[in-house]
Amino acid sequence: MQICYHCNEPVLTGDEFTTIIGDQAQLMCCPGCQAVSQAIMDSGLESYYQYRSEPGSRQTALIPAELAQYSAYDLPEVQQDLIYSLDGTNTISVSIEGITCAACAWLIEHKLKQLNGIISISVNSTTQRALVSWNEQSVKLSEILAEISRIGYQAAPFQIDEQEKKSKHESRKFLLRLGLAGFATMQVMMFALALYSDYFIFEDTQMRDYFRWVSMTLAAPVVFYSAQPFYFSAIRSLLSGKLNMDLSVSLAIVGAYIASCIATINGNGEVYFESVSMFTFFLLLGRYFEQKAKQTASVSSSNLHKLVPLTANLNIDDEITEVPAKRLKLNDIILIKPGDVVAADGIILKGKSGLNESMLTGEQMPLIKHSGDLVFAGTINVDQPLSVKVTALGQDQLVAEIIRLQEVASNTKPAIATMVDKFARYFSASILGIAVATYFIWLFIAPEDAFWVTLSVLVATCPCALALATPTAITCSTAIFTKLGIITRRAGVFEKLPLIEHVVFDKTGTLTCGAISINKVVLTDQQNKDTVLAYAAALETGSLHPIANAFTPFLQRKIVATQIEHHVGLGISGSIDNQSVKIGNAEFIGLDASQCSGKLLWLSMDGIVVACFELQDALRPDSLTTIKQLQENGIEVSIASGDSDSHVKAIAKQLNVANCHGKLSPKDKLDLINKLQQTQHVAMFGDGVNDAPVLAGANLSVAMGSGSAIAKNSADLILLGDQLTKFNQAIKVSKLTNKIIKQNLIWAFAYNAIILPLAVTGHVVPYIAAIGMSISSIIVVSNSLRLLRIKV
Structure with missing residues (x-):
């Protein structure tokens, strides 16, 4: 099958849409891609197609004329919260949807630079944002946004929310601490090189002391300002009766600085000002990469607000x-x-x-x-x-709800993270004990080396990498899920998904579209069609079952049902005009179920069958593909439904599912799940409301979540787009997430297992310990960030 030259999607329209690129007619999948590619060529930016590393975004959503109408952004009351103006120059931050690689950023920059009045344009392909400055007398904001849309990117002014304001403020303070520590480290190291050479010991003790006093002064801001976050964290930990990794960090920094100050004042002994500064700098650098990883992973949710x-x-x-x-x-x-x-x-x-x-x-x-x-x-x-x-x-609004759910998902800890945190506390306590023992042992062996060896133990074995191993990977994976339209509502999803061995699907609204309609009405008595439809609609009033929606258009005010009673898995009974009325399957009405199709719904009045409704409910387009992929991956599939056996078997046959169960009540479904769980890990698909007991009983529950019901669902996962194939993608992401977490933990444990004996035996000096510890943390964070590059 041929693919679109612009977006790499299959071309199903033959050669109807083409664009001349490089003297050759290239096929496009739709008029949107054709319009965008032609705009790129007309602007003389053919190099975009030569150097791009990712395909462009599919342009099926583009509406050529209407989408270019951005005049609303020229209104003064709208611009006042978005634009910074100075001497006739306007500057704005713009969110751009559809950027896939650095070539996209290059294309947008070069396209906008062709506009008269553009002063500067800088596009960040990671955050998918651009900073644009222009002359308000020469070009309008609406023209700038329209120009971006012409080449296939959706642009809108970026509005920062309060959470991001706070995050940016914290980032600025963090960078100030990091920059100060880095500057001090460079200065102190210059003096340390001279002190390490032992030149001043014999030649000029006064100059040596001068260098030490200067080093102490330069290291002071690092100790008393840059390292503050570690102190506060350690104090909070102690006040709560626990130990965390920042306690050993704080002891190392404060202890080394105080000992060095004493040595400087007394004029004898060793000083460690360069180790203190370097240790703080590299530790802050590791935390900086952790912070950037979280910001990168959550940028998609931050940008959701700008879509409104x-x-x-x-x-x-x-x-x-x-x-x-x-x-x-x-x-x-x-x-x-x-x-x-x-x-x-x-x-x-x-x-x-x-x-x-x-x-x-x-x-x-x-x-x-x-x-x-x-x-x-x-x-x-x-x-x-x-x-x-x-x-x-x-x-x-739903957008805000999704952002909140993602925030909750990012902050919930799976079992492995909780276990690692607990281990890290015990590990910190053990390291403190080892450090004390090391000091006294070296005090007996070589008193002059006891302090720096102990300092190296505290620095080298800081469990930062261990603490970062899980949360960074979970944050990145949650961002991918949100991009896929999958919301995680409970902890442990990334652990449960790879273990799934059996998936049980509800039928109506899950494997089928849930939009049940009446295909045919057969009258079996003297009633007319409008009356039987109105009676059926009156009985179905208030029902949550998808079948009820098929009768909603036939409601009549004068026909009201009373004494309505729902019979799970069978039907509904009630009273209309003093008549006993029932609607449901053949068994409920009193007919021979073996002779009736499961697609039929029957209506009776005072025990007399008056009508038969033939219902239809189309399969979801991706049902067969999803089940086939699950089976290919060794996962068993079953169907459990309250509908009749014949109807469920017909659906199962279409989907090549051998295990199917019909006429099940919610309790029967729960019993089925419990039975399967005796030998397998089971996932259950349902609507999140009627199947609440079953969803709660499964190892993993998945709800087909149309937006309005998102807050009501109690499932572990919600598929916002009702696309079953997303579940297979979720399994793929979760398996890779677990793989990354295991790699991170193995590295963290291996590093500490190697470095601890070396530090205790005096083979690691403090500044080398600081570098090693920081590199270990950076490796863990970088490994987690690989998740953001996977294709799903």
Whole structure:
């Protein structure tokens, strides 16, 4: 199969869309990719295709004319919170979606530089942000954003949230501590080289002492300012009755500095000012890389806020007014034009259109929505205008909920992390004990070496790498899950996924789309079609089962059911106009179930069957692919459903699943899961509400999570885009995550096992110990960052 030259997706349209690149007609998969590639060529930027290391983003979401309308960003009330102006020059930070490699950054920079009025443009391909400065008299912000969109990237002004403001403030303070420690280390090392040469011992004791006093002065800011985070952490640990790795760090820094000060004042003994400065600098450097790893991993969630537009088209008495989105109130009516980004969560009142929800699910293909369906802030309207009533704003929107869930997932510790933290506390206590023993032993063997050997033990064996081994890997993996549209709600997901040996799928709404419709109505008595449909709709009112949605359009106000009773796995009974009415499967109605198809639903009045409804529910497009991949990976698959055996077997046959179980109540499903768990680790797929007991009982639970129900789901994993194939990708990511964690732990243990005997026996001087400890931490962090480069 031929692939698109721009995005590497399969070309299913033949040679309908082509672009001349390098004197050859190159195939494109869609008009969006064709338009973008042509814009790149028209700008004389063909080098982009020569030097790129990753394919471009697929452009199915682009709406050529409408998407280029960024005029709202030219409004003064919108710009006041976004733009920094000085002497006619405007500067703004722009988030750019779709950057895949450094060539993308080069392409955007060179394209914008062709605009008259652009003063400077700098694109960061890691954070997917650009800093743009321009002359406000020569070019407008809307023109800049539109130009970026022409070459296939979605751009919007970046709005920093309060959490990121705090993070940036902390980063600046951290860099100041690191810079001060680095500067002091360089200065003190210059004096240390002279002191190490022993030149001043015999020639000029006064000069030696002078160098020591200067070194003490230069090291003071490092000890009293740069190293403060370690002291506070150690104190908090002691106050809580625990020991952490910062205690040994603090003792090493303070002890070495005090001993060196005493030696300097007395004019005899050894000084360790260079070791103190260097140790603090390298330890801070390791922490800096840890901090950057977390920021890199969480940048996708930080950028989610910028996907929500700053303006909205407010509809007041059929008059459309463009207003800042932050002025919207609940129940306001807004117009979403084709190409517009939805400004707030809401419900469609009028219209039918496709919406691109890739920012939530990672899936670029539009999802068709109509009156009564929910839409979410940050998604893109593709086809037709929609009238939407606002139902959620600010922190109540789905985007905010996803960010909170990711934050929770990043901060929850799996069992292995808890175990490692506990071991690190015992390890720190052991190291302190070993350090004390080392000091007294060396005090007997060689008193002049006792202190620096003990200092080397404290420095070299700091369990930083051990403490970083798990959290950095989990943070990176959580970021990948969010990019895939997978939300983790509980700790231990990355441990459980690789162990799964059997996956049990609910049928309706999981393997099938859950959008059940009535294909045919057969009347078996003298009732008319409208009446039986209205009776069925009245009984199904309030039911959470997907079948109930098929009857919702046939509700009539004058027909109301009372005494409604739900019979799990069978049907619903009630009373309408003093008649006993039932709707359900053949067994529930009193028919011979063996002669009835599972796709049939029956209605009876006072014991007389009056109608038969033939239902249809299409399989999800990726059901077969997902199950096939699971089976190829040695994972068994079963189907457990409350529907009739015949219907479940028909679905199982289509999906090549041998193990299928029908007519199961929630308790029956739970019993099935418990039975399988006696020999296997079991994952259960369900809707997260009706299957709550089963999901709670499985080793791992997965919910098909359309946005509105996300807060109600109690599953371990939620697939936002309802794409089953994401589960296979989640398994792949989790297996690699566990592999990375094991590598990190092996390295951390191996390093300490090697360095400890060397330090105790006096073969590692303090500054070498500081370098070794820091390199060990950096290796662990760098290894974890490899997760961000995997292809899923």
